[in-house]
Amino acid sequence: MKSSFSTLTSLIILVCFGGHVAAISSTESAAQPETVSANAADCSGTLTKFKYFGVNQSGAEFGNQNIPGVLGTDYTWPAPSSIDYFVGQGFNTFRVAFQQERISPPSKGLTGAFDATYLAALKTVSNILRTH
Structure with a gap:
C-alpha cells in the first residue's frame, strides 16, 4: 500500500554561496538535492546574516476532544488577512x-489515506504562505 505521506506539497529552497546556487528540492516523490552553477553576479550583494522573525498561526490544532471536528466550531485555519498582516510587519517564518x-484519522490508521478536505485546507494555507 502506498503511503499518503508522498502527497504533501513540494518545497524548493535556493541557497546562494560562493558563486553557486544550491537547490534543495523536496518533491512529492522523493527529496532530490542538486547544485547548479551560477555566476558570482547572481549571488552578489552584501552578505548579511538572515534574521528570522516568526509567528505561530494557530487554530487547526484546536478542539482535540472532538475528532474529526467541525471547521469553524472545533477548529479553524489561519485567515489570509492574518498572514497578510504579519508579512506586512516583516515576519518571514x-x-x-x-x-x-484530523489529517490521518485513527479509523484509517497512519498508512491510510489522508482526509482530503483537511489536507486541501492545509495546502491552501501553505500556498498562501508560499506566494508571499
Whole structure:
C-alpha cells in the first residue's frame, strides 16, 4: 500500500554561496538535492546574516476532544488577512499547527489515506504562505 505521506506539497529552497546556487528540492516523490552553477553576479550583494522573525498561526490544532471536528466550531485555519498582516510587519517564518488525528484519522490508521478536505485546507494555507 502506498503511503499518503508522498502527497504533501513540494518545497524548493535556493541557497546562494560562493558563486553557486544550491537547490534543495523536496518533491512529492522523493527529496532530490542538486547544485547548479551560477555566476558570482547572481549571488552578489552584501552578505548579511538572515534574521528570522516568526509567528505561530494557530487554530487547526484546536478542539482535540472532538475528532474529526467541525471547521469553524472545533477548529479553524489561519485567515489570509492574518498572514497578510504579519508579512506586512516583516515576519518571514510561519508555524502552522495542525492536528495529526484530523489529517490521518485513527479509523484509517497512519498508512491510510489522508482526509482530503483537511489536507486541501492545509495546502491552501501553505500556498498562501508560499506566494508571499
